[in-house]
Amino acid sequence: DVKVTQSSRYLVKRTGEKVFLECVQDMDHENMFWYRQDPGLGLRLIYFSYDVKMKEKGDIPEGYSVSREKKERFSLILESASTNQTSMYLCASSLRIGLHIPETQYFGPGTRLLVL
């Protein structure tokens, strides 16, 4: 079974703090994704990565950055946390069979972040 783990289930931070959210998958997947989920807005893609050291902006990258130094690990960084970044953050991973052939995305349990 694919396992995607996220470093924290709940996190409380202060405005202006630098925040790191970590995601690790154990199935040697090439693709990894970061989403945020908000009531009424659904899931929105922040950033994704197709390979080590590669990153692509999603739909709402502003205020976020990412790092992928190892294939199994994808980190989301909030450089200076703000209250409007309070949200549920979900990480996902998938295989890349072909360049444009998408496979099932497997999700982690989520990190609920509160920025005060």
Added chain:
Amino acid sequence: KQEVTQIPAALSVPEGENLVLNCSFTDSAIYNLQWFRQDPGKGLTSLLLIQSSQREQTSGRLNASLDKSSGRSTLYIAASQPGDSATYLCAVFSSNTGKLIFGQGTTLQVKP
């Protein structure tokens, strides 16, 4: 721009009932469509994935259909149980953007 809509937003049914959840999308240029389940405060669990060339997929009591030309998918749950209570999300993988686009979800409550 691809938009995914799920109706109804919430549904409450008695145990044992068969039910249908609906998903519609505006752009038929998709690679596949996926149904997920999300329990409160948890991540998403993939239930079924239908490739664009397929019409339906089945897993146990779940059956998902896809009509790409009309931009519709349904998730059929047979003999519902209280353990089926969750939010069900539909998502399409857009050929144009290369991204997974989610609907808002249908929250299902199955009463004993």
